[in-house]
Amino acid sequence: MSVEQMYQEIILDHYKQKHHAGLREPYEAEVSHVNPSCGDEITLRVHLDGDTISDVSYxxxxxxxxxxxxxxMTDLVIGRTVDEALAIEHEFHDMMHSQGKATPDEDVLEDGIAFLGVAQFPARVKCAMLxxxxxxxxxxxxxxASTQQQEEA
Structure with missing residues (x-):
């Protein structure tokens, strides 16, 4: 099996068996985004414990x-601090905007490295970043919201 085939399998596995799908409570914030290029939609909720991401559902x-x-993305950020997760997002973002030429850190991106091939198709980058x-x-x-609650207490 080639690396490209393996990456395609990872993407299909996550598509067929979505991790952390289904909106859950409790949560501090909920947002909805739409990719205007293709109409993909996501509603996502985040629950924090201090500055640690305790849950993401969508x-x-x-x-x-x-x-x-x-x-x-949910697998990569749950259990990490917001700052750690932002660093992972930055790595993923850089890979997705590399036109497939990046050499991403598999230890950081784990299954996210499978999207390296997608980065070669600019129209699909927005899909992966949604x-x-x-x-x-x-x-x-x-x-x-957490900061405001602390200030009010």
């Missing part, structure tokens, strides 16, 4: 790439 409609990327964009917005809102 409901998504769209192509296999956007849904698989959301599944991979969940990450929603997560960044929700995490920022959740941190702001």
């Amino acid at each position: 409901d998504a409609e769209g192509c296999s790439i956007s849904q698989a990327a959301a599944s991979v 969940g990450w964009s929603a997560w960044k917005d929700a995490a920022a809102q959740a941190l702001a």
Whole structure:
């Protein structure tokens, strides 16, 4: 099996068996994003424990790439601090905007490295980034809500 075939299998596995799919409570922030290029949609919730991401849940409609990327993203960020997760998002973002020429760190991106081939297709980059964009917005809102609650206490 070639590396490309293995990466395709990882994406299909995450599409067929989505990790952390289904909106759950409790949560501090919920955001919805739409990819205007193709109509893919995601609603995503973030729950924090201090500055640690204790849960990310989502409901998504769209192509296999956007849904698989959301599944991979949840695996990568849950249990990490927001700052650690932002560093992973930065690594994923850089890989997706490399036109497939990056040499990403598999220890950092884990299954996310499977999207390296997708980066060769500019029209599909937005699909792979949709969940990450929603997560960044929700995490920022959740941190702001947490800070406000601490100030009021």
